[in-house]
Amino acid sequence: MTTTPITPITQAVHWDLHYDIHLGQTWSRFMDGLRQGKILANECGSCERVFVPPQDYCESCFEKTDGWRELSGEGTLEVFTVAWHGFTGGPKPPYAIGGVRLDGASTLLMHWITGVDFTPGADVRAALPFGTRVRAVWAPERTGSILDIAHFEPIE
Ligand SMILES: [Zn+2]
Structure with a gap:
C-alpha cells in the first residue's frame, strides 16, 4: 500500500506548570552555596x-563524588549561542547562552x-572570541537558585 504524503499538523499548546522538586543533598548544598554568594563544586576522588x-557520581568513573570546594566565579567562555527569542523568566533578547569553564572546574x-552588543549587525564573534574571560554577576537578592547568579559578563 502506498501512502500519500500528508502535511504535518501543528497545534498550539500552552504549558504553565508550577511544581516543587526535591534537589537531594548534592544540589541542595550547591543551591545553599549560591544563596550565600558561593559557587561550590565537588570532586571525584578517583x-x-x-x-x-x-x-552525585563521576560520569567518567562512576565513583561517588566528594571533596567540596568554592570556585572564584571567574572562568573562560568556551561556547555560546545567541538567543533571539526570550522566554518567561529569562533576560530580554537578544542575549547569549554560554558554557563557562570556571577556574578549577572540569565541566562547563x-x-x-x-x-556584549548582540543586536543585529554587531560583531559578536569579535566581542566574544573563544576563551573570553568572564565572571559571575550575582543577583541583588539570592534565594538558593541557579538564578542567584544573574548572568556572566566579560572581564574588562
Ligand atoms: Zn572520576
Missing part, C-alpha cells in the same frame, strides 16, 4: 575531575552571557 554544577556551567 580521577580528580571537578564538577560544577556538582554531581551553562548560563546567560550579557554585557
